[in-house]
Amino acid sequence: MSKKAGRSAPVHESASSFSVSSDAWRFWSVPTAPSAPPAKRMETMEPAVKVGAPVLETLPESYMEDALTILTVGPDRIVVYWDASAETMRRYEEAPWELVVAMDEFEERAVVVDGTRHWHIERHGASNWTEARFGAVRKLGEPTPPARLIQNHSTQEMHKKTEPQTEWGKGTADENGTRLETAHPDPPPKADTDALTPDLNRALPSSHTVP
Amino acid sequence: MANGYLALTLHAHLPFVRHPERSRFMEEDWLFEAATETYLPLLGVFEGLERDGVPFRLAMSLTPPLAEMLSDPLLQKRYVRYLEQRMELAESEMKRLRGSREFYPLAEMHYELFADSLRRFQDDYGSDLVQAFRHFQEIGSLEIIACGATHGLLPLMRFSESGRVLQRAQIQVAVDQYWEKFGRAPQGIWLPECAYAPGIEELLAECGLRYFYLEAHGILNAQPTPLYGLYAPLTTRSGVAAFGRDLETTHQVWSREVGYPGHPDYREFYRDIGFDLPHEKIQRYLHDPNIRHMMGIKYYRITGDTDEKATYHPGWARERAAEHAEDFLRKRQAQIARAAPHMDRPPLIVSNYDAELFGHWWFEGPLFLDYLFRKIHFDQDALRLVSPSDYLDMYPVNQVAEPALSSWGKNGTFEVWLNETNDWIYPHMNKAGERMMELAARFVEPTALERRALNQAARELLLAQSSDWAFIIATGTTVEYAVQRVHTHLARFTKLYEDLKNGEMDKAWLREIEKRDNLFPNLSYEVYRR
Numbered sequence: 218m219s220k221k222a223g224r225s226a227p228v229h230e231s232a233s234s235f236s237v238s239s240d241a242w243r244f245w246s247v248p249t250a251p252s253a254p255p256a257k258r259m260e261t262m263e264p265a266v267k268v269g270a271p272v273l274e275t276l277p278e279s280y281m282e283d284a285l286t287i288l289t290v291g292p293d294r295i296v297v298y299w300d301a302s303a304e305t306m307r308r309y310e311e312a313p314w315e316l317v318v319a320m321d322e323f324e325e326r327a328v329v330v331d332g333t334r335h336w337h338i339e340r341h342g343a344s345n346w347t348e349a350r351f352g353a354v355r356k357l358g359e360p361t362p363p364a365r366l367i368q369n370h371s372t373q374e375m376h377k378k379t380e381p382q383t384e385w386g387k388g389t390a391d392e393n394g395t396r397l398e399t400a401h402p403d404p405p406p407k408a409d410t411d412a413l414t415p416d417l418n419r420a421l422p423s424s425h426t427v428p
Numbered sequence: 429m430a431n432g433y434l435a436l437t438l439h440a441h442l443p444f445v446r447h448p449e450r451s452r453f454m455e456e457d458w459l460f461e462a463a464t465e466t467y468l469p470l471l472g473v474f475e476g477l478e479r480d481g482v483p484f485r486l487a488m489s490l491t492p493p494l495a496e497m498l499s500d501p502l503l504q505k506r507y508v509r510y511l512e513q514r515m516e517l518a519e520s521e522m523k524r525l526r527g528s529r530e531f532y533p534l535a536e537m538h539y540e541l542f543a544d545s546l547r548r549f550q551d552d553y554g555s556d557l558v559q560a561f562r563h564f565q566e567i568g569s570l571e572i573i574a575c576g577a578t579h580g581l582l583p584l585m586r587f588s589e590s591g592r593v594l595q596r597a598q599i600q601v602a603v604d605q606y607w608e609k610f611g612r613a614p615q616g617i618w619l620p621e622c623a624y625a626p627g628i629e630e631l632l633a634e635c636g637l638r639y640f641y642l643e644a645h646g647i648l649n650a651q652p653t654p655l656y657g658l659y660a661p662l663t664t665r666s667g668v669a670a671f672g673r674d675l676e677t678t679h680q681v682w683s684r685e686v687g688y689p690g691h692p693d694y695r696e697f698y699r700d701i702g703f704d705l706p707h708e709k710i711q712r713y714l715h716d717p718n719i720r721h722m723m724g725i726k727y728y729r730i731t732g733d734t735d736e737k738a739t740y741h742p743g744w745a746r747e748r749a750a751e752h753a754e755d756f757l758r759k760r761q762a763q764i765a766r767a768a769p770h771m772d773r774p775p776l777i778v779s780n781y782d783a784e785l786f787g788h789w790w791f792e793g794p795l796f797l798d799y800l801f802r803k804i805h806f807d808q809d810a811l812r813l814v815s816p817s818d819y820l821d822m823y824p825v826n827q828v829a830e831p832a833l834s835s836w837g838k839n840g841t842f843e844v845w846l847n848e849t850n851d852w853i854y855p856h857m858n859k860a861g862e863r864m865m866e867l868a869a870r871f872v873e874p875t876a877l878e879r880r881a882l883n884q885a886a887r888e889l890l891l892a893q894s895s896d897w898a899f900i901i902a903t904g905t906t907v908e909y910a911v912q913r914v915h916t917h918l919a920r921f922t923k924l925y926e927d928l929k930n931g932e933m934d935k936a937w938l939r940e941i942e943k944r945d946n947l948f949p950n951l952s953y954e955v956y957r958r
Contacts, residue, residue, distance in 0.1 A: 275915070275919075276856050276915060276918055276919065276922075277856075277922075280855075280859055286588070286854075286855070286858065288584055288846060288854060289583065289625065289833070289842075290841055290842045290843050290846050290847075291833065291839065291840070291841025291842060291843060292833060292841075294841065294843065296846055296851055296854075298851070298854065298855050300855065334852075334855065335848075335851045335852075337847070337848060337851070344833070382652065383652060383655065383827060384827070384828040385663075385825050385826065385827055385828060386663045386667070386825065386826070386828040387663060387667070387820075387824035387825045387826065388633075388638055388639075388663060388666075388667030388668055388669055388820070388824070389667060390636055390637075390638050390667075391636075392636070394633050394634045394635065394636050395632070395633040395636060395637060395638060395666060395667040395668050396633060396666070396667045397663060397664075397665055397666060397667035397828065398667070399828070400824075400825040402825050406655065406772050406773070406827075407772055408655040408656050408770055408771050408772070409770035410653060410654070410655050410656070410657065412767075412770040413655075413656055413657035413658075413659055413767055413770050413771065414648060414653075414654075414657040414658075415644070415648070415657065415658070415675050415676075
């Protein structure tokens, strides 16, 4: 199932196959790297420059390079953003574009529309993504875009598996930093973990304040 | 030996807001309000305890941007002006309310607050609150902890393997500044927004830190399962310990519905004469004649869930603060009594709060702490106050585990700082990070002028990385200002980058932005070298 990728983070559906739905094609177009929202000029804005060269007031629309980046927002949420070089844009200006993020068993696939740069993906285990591809698709139904701009694996090193055995250790700090020294407490510690562990489902949402 | 321990930690942070290009600037009031309502009152509590021979122990962050602002001569001078203006306003209120048995004492109370703040700020502390807090670290009452250099949200900088350099720079610059301000190495660190992703502990270890804090689920979802829940820290594989925030104490203080600060007898935060008085009475004190804002003079108490607010009674509020301190203590003792039989060591309760909650939001918060410390000392011996490093000195061996991704924001993830409202920041900010590393690699032996530009580029990048901008944009408060700050710092960085690459330095402009964004004067751009 393909979706439009846009700033408004549409509800994404997941696909268990690599097929591209044909009705999505009508939404496709050559992507343009969007700019940040314009900053309204206000009293506290950089004042008229008195010395030296003027300060730039807007950020560039594009850095003109092929780039795909994934940031982990939480275990079940990631954000993908992208940019494209002028050459890539020219090469593929006639073709539709797609963005694919593969996870353990599923693949999220989005069409790219003008003016978009971010895709917010929310699904179980999204942070465990394994591969991302971004580029143009030249033929209808071709499963993999011919342009693979970045193949970025496990940037966040998420979900590393650790053995469930209990180990004990202490930190030792010196001028070279801090390191772990394993230790064997005597007698071995005992705890009633069930009695000591609160139910996280009852935990209140945290507050945070900035004046 | 105590039956259990309480590690109380206050996180004092404000973003770096300093505008020498303007004679006055509304957002600088954030610092002045916090100094008047939180930092000076806290110091007052500490002094009173020291004077009365009451031992106390807590940990507190003074984040690098906050410490820079508190040490800055321009802001110190402007704070004096702020207090003088507030005294003048309070005095005019005393004249206006003369004869009112209900309100005159409250106007007088606020006058005394400002006058006492000014006297102590200038005479007792020589205008330097950082050194005032340092005193309490040196006598062993306070453990001041580090934080990210500009409160940058570390996990969102890890956009590639090279992002590790950006994360490390935030920590290293903060540790270097800590040495300058406090003359020793920090023991622990408050991760900005308590935001943690696996791998950050390795950077903390490289910088010589012994511990950090996590939100509760960062500990409870660790692998393998923590045997002691939140009642003991974990040792990460880097050797750095992780302390988890206790849920019960969080609930008791933070909860909007049942938290102590919401009691009807406490001073109402939102009802301020800045909004209540006729425009002509406050016009002189407004930054913009058309925009009302708080003046820090408040005559009403919370009263209840109603718009009809009753007059504030300081005596009632004091009694309530004492009762709440007693309640807090009894509940901690009960909590320890519940947990202790299931452990082979005394339980540790880690209570973390924004420092600005105490005094700024919850006016009586410092009084609550004062009562709490005195009750812990005089009324019982089951509970002992410790800092996390005290605990590690007593119990260095802890369970080894890998904490889980977490923050203290909404839903425990990073979604407050990266969502549809503020996602536009990250491509630019992370690009600037890449470019900073490029500059650090390229300029191995820079000229003196190039070095200045490189160091300033590092400052601009750090300022753009502050988590506060994304937070403000997401919460919709002073959005224009936050957007402008991101744009300004990234634009200044970009110009420096281009100028350095082109070998065409604009000396006058560089000098100007060095004066404006003047934090971390000893920073070296080489911190961005891989």
